[in-house]
Amino acid sequence: MLAAARHATRTAAGTTGRRSALAGVRQWQQRQQQLQRRGFGVQVARRAPSEEGQGQAQEHGQAQAQEQGQAQQEAPEAEAEAETQAAQEERTRPRTPAELEAAVRAARQAFGDVLPEAHLSGEEYRVYERLYGAPLRVVPMEELVAERVEHEEDGEGESGLAKGEVYSVRDSLFVERKDGTLKAVEYFVGGEAGAVGEGAREVEMEEGEEGEEFVEEVEEGEEGEEMAEAEELGFEAEEGEEEEYEGSGGEKVRAHPLTLAGRWATSPSTIHLPKAAFVEPISNILAAASNKHLSEAAQRVFGGRRLPYSAATPRPAGGELVQKPIPLEPGQTSMAPMESDAYLAAVMPGTYASMVSVLVEVRRRLGGEWLSGLLQKEGGPLILDASSGGAAVVAWREVLRAEWARIQEAGEAAEGAPAPVGKASVVTGADTLRKRAAQFLDNTTFIPRLPETIGPADKVGPKARKVFDVVVAPHFLWGIREEWLRKAALQKLWSLTSPRGGVLVLLEKGLPRGFEVIAGARAQLLDTVIASPGAERTETLLQDSKHKGRWTKKEQAMIVAPCTNHTACPMYQIPGVSRNRKDFCYFKQRYIRPPYLQRLLGARDRNHEDVQFSYLAVQRGVDLRRERRFEQGETAADAAFEGHGFEEVVDVDVEEGVDAEAGVEAETIVAEQEQAQQEPTQEPTTTTEEAAPSTTAEQDAASAKAAVAASAAQTQALTLTLPRLILPPLKRRGHIIMDMCTPAGRLERWTVPRSFGKQAYRDARKARWGDLWALGAATRVPRTVRLGKGGAADAARVHGDAVGFRDLGVAAAKLSKEDKRRLKEKRGKSEKKGRVTRRMDREILLEILSYIPRHPSSQRTLYACCLVNHQWYNAAIARLYEAPHLIGPNFAPFVRTICPSINAHVKRSELAELVRVLDLRHIVHQSSKSVTARLLGRVKGSLEVFMAPQSSFAVNCFAALSKCTKLRTLDLSLTSEAIALASLAHALRPLESLKTLYFPRSSNDSDAFLSAHMRWPPALEALHLSGGIHGRFISGLGDPVSGATHLPPSLAVLSLTHCPRLKEAEVLGLLAHAGPQLRELTVENIRDLGHASLDGVLRACAGEDVQPGAASGGSRARGLAFLRLSLDYITFNAFGREGTGLSSCSLQRLELSSSGDTGPRHEGPDLDLEPLDLVAALDEGFFPELRVVRVAKSAGWHVPPLVEDTAHLSEELKEGRGRGRAREAGVWTIDDE
Structure with missing residues (x-):
């Protein structure tokens, strides 16, 4: 019985079941009238009436057909011409969007997914495709009728279209008694195409006159019990369908416009x-x-x-749900x-x-x-x-x-x-x-x-x-x-x-x-x-109060969704994880x-x-x-509880999903549909009346449009003051329970019983999770927030019951001693051994840890901070592993912590992501090449500085090194195994963030092709060359034709140390190409450089020709600020205008080291560089910015007879300190390396 009733409801109008029978009959017949007026009349077969009233329906139809035939024969020709002219005007009149949508929806309800040929105009067909997509088939009407006749004869359906038959629909009707209660009745609707306009009135009339003939009362029997049982068990209409029931007089009770405006789900859902x-x-x-x-x-x-x-x-099959963010960003x-x-x-x-x-x-x-x-x-x-x-x-x-x-x-x-x-x-x-x-x-x-x-x-x-x-x-x-x-x-x-x-x-x-x-x-x-309101400014942070003042004015802003309040979230009363x-x-x-x-x-x-x-x-x-001048808070919550929109309930046929599809407010659609349905419901005989002037129609349309816009704006503002459902509604027998988050910032449970009203009860049954509710409720009670363990729920109960619902007369719950203890722990207090401790903010902890110096000796201090509690551990563990000080005894435990398993996919360590600096220079025999490669593979996502060990780094480590894309400093200078520079060049390609690079001292020979085609990191700022660097490699760094360099333009620091194969001409040639862009230069510990070989270093850095006999251009070495040379490679001719041919030099710091040779540095003693040589250069203005000079002890500047000259030089440097940038000035001695 229940299945038959459902199937009859879904197939009532010959469709797949989107509307009830009465709605399908009305809209189909209205569409037929409209098509006849527009000249698109289609003869469609109808289904025979039911067995009970078949004879009377046929007699009624035949009599009506005879009367219409006689009326048509007696009609004068003038009346026919008037009807033809009216139909022509109707066809040429522009259609409004509401009329187009009404025609399209009627066709959808009548034919389902199949569409007859020439049934819709071009504009209507475009609207049809936008709302429902392309139809499955477009067939002639005769073929569609034939298919449905075959479908009926095969017994596959209960309803269909057959030639010469009339629609007959059996459905439920609720009739209001005199005492206000409702009773369920059964009715049958039958009629021909000509009797469309009087469908509802015929049912009402025949109910009063003949009663038992077309309407029979449903007794309390099996069908009523099955329907009540189905309703109690939650057998609702399918998702996307609109369940409707009939009120007295046959008028359909549909969703309230405010209910439509507050819907959450998309359409389609x-x-x-x-x-x-x-x-x-x-x-x-x-x-x-x-x-x-x-x-x-x-x-x-x-x-x-x-x-x-x-x-x-x-949802997990068992256990708690693992809560982790998406690992890929x-x-x-x-x-x-x-x-x-x-x-x-x-x-x-x-x-x-x-x-x-x-x-x-x-x-x-x-x-x-x-x-x-x-x-x-x-x-x-x-x-x-x-x-x-x-x-x-x-x-x-x-x-x-x-x-x-x-x-x-x-x-x-x-x-x-x-x-x-x-x-x-x-x-x-x-x-x-x-x-x-x-x-x-x-x-x-x-x-x-x-x-x-x-x-x-x-x-x-x-x-x-x-x-x-x-x-x-x-x-x-x-x-x-x-x-x-x-x-x-x-x-x-x-x-x-x-x-x-x-x-x-x-x-x-x-x-x-x-x-x-x-x-x-x-x-x-x-x-x-x-x-x-009441919170227009905020207190400025302490570090910004000097510049912005104590208070900062807030901005105009508004939470759009999902909240309709601007107070603290009732589900997040205590910050943090619960x-x-x-x-x-x-x-x-x-x-x-x-x-x-x-x-x-x-x-x-x-x-x-x-x-x-x-x-x-x-x-x-x-x-x-x-x-819009509306308020949120207690006033809005009370108004929503009383209910909105009951002053005027519009009763029109509006599909619930139209707001989401077309993007128009419900009020707009209601008004447009009312205007669109005024003309189709009229009889064809009214076409003889004179049409209204176009100007009046335009004025009416403009005023209607303005009214619709104002109503839409009012509805939109009202939805921002409504409560929202936070859970699916609970459907009980005779009432609906809804959990609400109200505009007052509280959680409440509202109850809508059947006695509250047909409209509210129907919409409450159809309400969905996330909808805004505007129709009020009969009762409301506070809802306890379940925030989890650890006292959070107790805290929420205190805030909700005692404070939030005081106006509802709910007494505050008394807390037990255990509840108070849990509440104190959640607030940050804990009692232990008679002492009370409080948790500090994380920002304060980080400020305290910032005073710990970044030195290897601070490792024990950071380790002690990690042992205080969980909060200190979370704050200090990052500093502890950011730059660990690794030596022989602690290296093995560090490896076990970072690499708990040989395979990274088996077990990973979260501490590996904290390592920023990996310094292995102090590791000699405690590691191996595979361990080094494994460490690089674990910390590749966060590593910024890597200093290679002496004996446990080889070519197999380059694969892991190339994946450290955040690497900024790479030091391979201490590696003892000979490394091919080609492997190093291949590993440097992905390292786009690398800024400092130290070449290995034990590298193999290189050639000009490698250096000319080597892809240097684009952000490289400091390059330290050593090892197997010789003339062919240096020649490949510069273009001999244009004089340009292949080094990156960002290079500012260059060092040439421990390069036993470099010659004088090769060093000066490299400086001629890269010298103008350098800020710092170091040249030392090169075996084949002889005495006075680098006297032209300043000219080379200025871009001048350093060949013998070349004339000076009188330029100035502007870029070079720091220079470190060995005393074995220069004489007094390296500084001063006469020796260099330069007008001046921008040098700020000069360091003169020693190669360690204890013998005489040159053949003639008159060529030694002495302090007075630099004093003379300062006096003549050659070094306007020089402030610091550091010289090796082996030069003898700190002992007589040069000690007085050194003091004089120091005084000269200090006198010019006010114009320089260096805070220190003077002459210092450094130990020989």
Whole structure:
């Protein structure tokens, strides 16, 4: 019985069951009348009436047909001409969007997925494709009738169209008695095409006159019991269908306009990923990868077969849900090709679905004006995707295209013009992900990291920084471990949001920890930047109070969704992590998995997935609370409890999903549908009346449009003051229970019984998780927040019951001693041995640790700090492992900690990510080459400085070294094994961040081809050459024709030490090419350099020719600031205008070392460099900036007879200290190396 009733309801109008029988009959007959007036009359066969009233229905139809035939024969020719003219005017009249949609929906309800030929006009067909997609088939009406006749004869259905038959529908009707109660009745509706306009009136009339003939009362029997049982067990209409019931008089009771305006879900509720813009490009990218390898990589990265560490949130089979952020971030600088493919396949589909859901909700709450304004902006809107790799950009552009289609249909934009989607900026640090995302994103700029924070000085002037209309950051904040770094990142995102109405969207996985991250960001924005009544300013931080004052004024901003209050979150009353949290704010969105994700999961029986997420959307620079003058808080909560919109309930046929599809407020659609249904419900005989003038129609349309716009704005403002359902409603017998987050910032449980009203009860039964509720309730009680263990729930109960619901008369709960102890522990107090200790803020701990000097002796101090408690451990462990002091005894324990397993995929150590400096110079025999390579492989993601050991570094370590993409300093000078420079050159190619490089002293010979084609790091600033460097390598560094150098332009420091094969001409030739760009130069410990061989070093650094007999250009060596030479290579002719031929030199610091040769440095004693030689150079102005001179003890400047001259030189240097940059000035002696 129950199945038959359901099937009769779904197939009543010959369709797949979207409407009840009466609605299908009415709309089909109205469509027939409209087509007859427009000249598109179609003869459609009807089904025979029911057995009970078949004879009477046939007699009634025949009599009516005879009367119509006689009337047509007696009609004069003038009347026929008038009807023809009226039909012609009706065909040429422009149709409004509401009329087009009404005609399309009627066709959909009548024919389902199949469409008769010539049934819809061109405009109507375009609307049909936008709402429902292309029909499955377009067939002639005769073929459609024949198919349904065969379907009826085969017994496959209970209803259909047969030639000469009439519709007959059996359904339930609720009739109101005199005492106000309802009784259930059965009725049958029958009629011909000509009796369309009187369908409802006929039922009502025949019920009063003949009663038993067409209406019979349903007794309390088996059918009533089955229907009640089904209703109690929750047998609802299918998702996407609209259940409706009949009120007295046959009028349909539908959803309230405010209920439609507050709906959360998208339409359709299941999102289909766009094929052309998203699914097909990614499928083409993944086609080159092996499915098996891709699946293994995804399971390895995202935590197993069900990918729990991706955007998905699968429920575990047993145990607690593991809460971890997504391990791959688009902003990370290195990502393997297979990891990039796994990110595209596993993370992007869920991110796209959740972002579409959020953006649709933001558009609903801000209204069409916001999105229309962005589309009308010159160049289109600007969007910044901070952390989804481009998935959020695709979602944003799909929403823009849908809005643009609505604008075109309304006639506000040229038809056929492409949607101005604007420009996008996407953060992608890895080249592999950037190249893949560029294949499906156009008009997009890919940046390696987030732009810097925009300060007040960067917002004005000709060099004002660019801000974005929409900034989205899905799955971004949770991956930042440090709280202060997370706050700084949120402040950066806020500064990049446009202060003229820009929207910031934050989104995390729908898990307790993800919610806590979003709630913490919400609390930070409310405390620091969002101004609310009574909270217009915030107290400035202590370090900024000198410049900004004690108080800082907040900005105009507003939380758009999901919250309708600007107070503390009732589910996040105590900041931080709470174990076993049961109540947290999150939402769901269902989407159809793409084929590559199905293969990745190995799914065969289900192709959809529900993605959970918590989010926050904030608009900057605009506060609708002030513009629309509405309030949030206790007043709004009380008004919502009383109920809105009962003064005027509009009773029209509006499909519930139309708001999401067309992007129009419910009030707008109600008004347009009312206007569109006025003419189709009239009889054809009224065409003889004179039509109203066009000017009057235009005025009426303009006034109606203005009224609709005002009503839409009022509805939009009202939705921002409504409570939101935080859980699915509980359907009980005769009443509905809904858990609400109210505008007052409290959690309450509202009850809507059947006696509260038909409209409210019906909408409450149809309410969904996340909807805004406007129709009030009969009762409300406070709801206890379950925050987990550790006293959090007790604290919430105190704040909620005793304070938040004091106005409801709920008494405060008394706490036991155990509850008080737990509450104190949660607040940071603990009693131990009679002493009370308090937890300090993390910022204070980091400030204390900053006073510990960065010295090897501080390792024990940092270790002691880690033993205090967990809070001190979390703060000090990073400093302890940032630059560990490694020596023989502690090296083996360090290796066991960083490398707990030989295979990194078996067991990893989180402490490896903390190592920034790895100094192995003190390790001689305690390590091996494989251990060194393993260490480099573990710390490759964070290593910035590496100093190689003496005996445990070889060519097998270069593979791991090339993956340390964050490396800034590489020192290979102490390696004892001979290293091929070709292997070193190959390992340097990926190291784009390298700034300092020390060549190994024990390297093999090199050639000119290697140096000429060597790819130097682009950011290299300091180069220290040693080992097997000889003339051929040096000659390859410069172009002999143009004189240019192959070294990077950023090079500023050059050192030539321990190069036994270098000659004088080769050194000066290298300086001639690279000298002008140098700031520091060191040349020492080169065996083949003779006496006075580097006297021309200053001229070479100035770019002058140093060959004998070459004339001087009188230029100045401006760039060189530091020079370190051996006394064995120079004489007094190396300094001064006469010896160098230069006008001056910008040298600030001079160091004169010794090669260690104890014999005479030259043949004649008159060529020694003495202090008076430098005094003379200072007197003649050759060294205007020289302030420091350091000389080796072997030069004898500190003993007589040169000690007095040295003192004179020191006085000369100190006299010019005021004009120099160095704080120290004078002459110092250094030990001989």
